[in-house]
Amino acid sequence: MAEYKIAVIPGDGVGLEVIAEGRKALEAVASVTDGLSFQFTEFPWGSEYYRETGNLMPVDGIETLKAFDTILFGAVGDPNIPDHITLHGLLLPMRRSFDQGVCIRPAYLHPGVESPLAGKKAGDIDMVIFRENTEGEYAPVGGRLYAGTAHETVVQTNMFTRRGTERIIRAAFEYCDRRNKANGKKVTSVTKSNAQSFGMVFWDEVFTEVAADFPHIETESLLVDRACMDLVRWPEDFDVMVASNLFADILSDIAAVVTGSMGLAPSANINPDHEFPSLFEPVHGAAFDIMGKGIANPLATVSAVAMMLDHFGETAAAERVDKAVAKCLEQRTILTVDLGGTASTSEMGDEAARLIREG
Secondary structure, X not given: OEEEEEEEEXXXXXXXXXXXXXXXXXXXXXXXXXXXXXXXXXXXXXXXXXXXXXXXXOOOHHHHHOOOOXXXXXEOOEOOEOHHHHHHHHHHXXXXXXXXXXXXXXEEOOOOOOOOOOOOOXXXXXXXXXXXXXXXXXXXXXXXXXXXXXXXXXXXXXXXXXXXHHHHHHHHHHHHXXXXXXXXXXXXXXXXXXXXXXXXXXXXXXXXXXXXXXXXXXXXXXXXXXXXXXXXXXXXXXXXXXXXXXXXXXXXXXXXXXXXXXXXXXXXXXXXXXXXOEEEEEOOOOOOOOOOOOOOOOHHHHHHHHHHHHHHXXXXXXXXXXXXXXXXXXXXXXXXXXXXXXXXXXXXXXXXXXXXXXX
């Protein structure tokens, strides 16, 4: 019997609403899968905890989380607390401490979902973005000198290591090799090496080296501005994309929007060696504009749950959850407002759970 210990951190904003639906999905799939069960432990960490204690998580929070098989995370952020405090106080420390260097963000245009791009049919857009997740532009390297004076100086340094860069690029190629896509296999690397002549040129060099091990896979290297344009003009041209922390963050948001909604985009933050827990979350963040209204789309979280199950090796359970999400979107009977419906977050979560149980 497989019982997985899951640390649940709803966090802030709509994270508090959608994570409950992710738990429903896990409970639903466990109820119809022999030998599969979950033990949930919820932690009230985030902005409210910060107001009470001065920290986003306890000082021993990372050590506490090491005992779990995985983390189900909602969002972090607060309208009244600067983003650099919230992000660097909770989510980024987990990614770095648990060496979650491989972030995977799929984007697929489902039947029943309308893209804002004209003429795109279901399945036309089908890509997976690999994001380097622990270094690059988000590395906390830099500082401020002479703050508050006319000589104030600020340094923010991008950091690229051979280990981190090669790991994410190789993961993208290996995934592309396993991926069954009818019109061939392609990995697109995205940089800005015409302007950033050290870190990004290094990335290009490592990409070329790794690509040599996969001669049957087509490769492409784009500057980030061109890649953003092409995601809007010709998103069907992309298969697997790989990029640095900042660039892949931006690209994956564009990919989510062109496939119908930020509310459909899941994310997996993977520790490739299974030495520490990985983390699964929706891409959409705290969504201050709709928090507390009960209308957030929970399907990104449900899809993240499917990615979690796949990471555990529970392939049949993962497929069951994925198929339930697809059916929920295709039948269009219960949808949240972002997809043209009127359902609440919990109503849509209930429908996904029902479809998971029905199979």
